[in-house]
Amino acid sequence: MKTYIETFDDGPGGWFGWIDNARGPKSLDRGESTVTSRSPWWIDYNHAPPGAGYMHLLFMLLTSGHPGENQREVSGDNHFTKGGFGTDFTNAELTFRLEGELRALDTQLYLLAQGVRNGVCTGWILTGQPIKVTPEWSEQRITAVPDESEWTCLGSRHDRSDSYGRTPLKTVLSDVNVDILLVLYPLDIAPMGPINGDPHLLRPEKDYPVWRGKLPEGYVTLDEVRIRFPG
Numbered sequence: 001m002k003t004y005i006e007t008f009d010d011g012p013g014g015w016f017g018w019i020d021n022a023r024g025p026k027s028l029d030r031g032e033s034t035v036t037s038r039s040p041w042w043i044d045y046n047h048a049p050p051g052a053g054y055m056h057l058l059f060m061l062l063t064s065g066h067p068g069e070n071q072r073e074v075s076g077d078n079h080f081t082k083g084g085f086g087t088d089f090t091n092a093e094l095t096f097r098l099e100g101e102l103r104a105l106d107t108q109l110y111l112l113a114q115g116v117r118n119g120v121c122t123g124w125i126l127t128g129q130p131i132k133v134t135p136e137w138s139e140q141r142i143t144a145v146p147d148e149s150e151w152t153c154l155g156s157r158h159d160r161s162d163s164y165g166r167t168p169l170k171t172v173l174s175d176v177n178v179d180i181l182l183v184l185y186p187l188d189i190a191p192m193g194p195i196n197g198d199p200h201l202l203r204p205e206k207d208y209p210v211w212r213g214k215l216p217e218g219y220v221t222l223d224e225v226r227i228r229f230p231g
Contacts, residue, residue, distance in 0.1 A: 002085065003229070004225075004226065005225070007224050011030075016061075025075065034221050034223050035059070040212065043204045043215070045206075047155055047157060056215075056216060060179055063081065085227070087176045096131060098131075100135070108130040109182055111144070191204075
């Protein structure tokens with residue numbers, strides 16, 4: 001078996017956060033051999049109903065491609081792609097050593113895997129295997145099983161179906177050619193005051209304000225990530 005190991009000893013290793021759709025990636029907070037994601041987090045509305053809903057993007061890692069200058073400045077050398085680990089995540093075992101203080105409300109931390117087929121990106125969240133965040137360091141292990149009952153497909157909001165859709169899980173897991181992420185899902189989006197229209201057709205915090213008190217707060221710190229690939 002081949003195993004990817006990121007200890008963050010010499011930088012973020014390709015891991016990064018996200019500002020929003022317009023501005024793209026951002027740097028994670030660096031510690032001694034750690035990276036940290038802190039609230040407030042952007043509300044990802046790309047999968048608003050009729051998609052699977054809203055989420056926060058805490059940690060991201062590109063699994064293929066050649067990042068540009070801005071991406072490299074934000075995330076450093078991508079040890080995953082440079083290590084040639086490939087994109088078949090079927091039954092891959094992922095272990096995260098992490099700690100944090102999280103006012104999670106009704107959300108949980110999950111793995112999200114994304115792949116593109118025929119120009120359309122499909123994201124699947126491993127909702128059957130939440131990742132526990134505690135104030136003490138712990139190792140949390142999950143497995144990317146090719147069983148759709150363990151996952152939730154993100155789908156697309158009303159106006160993004162040209163970019164996002166649904167491809168079978170087994171197909172996506174066999175070639176996760178976009179990225180993997182750790183996300184907080186699902187978010188409770190509550191408009192602050194009256195709005196002019198359907199909130200799911202509009203964009204939270206861009207077209208209307210929201211009650212931030214209904215959203216998660218806190219931080220999550222990663223100390224090590226291991227991905228063990230079968231075969």
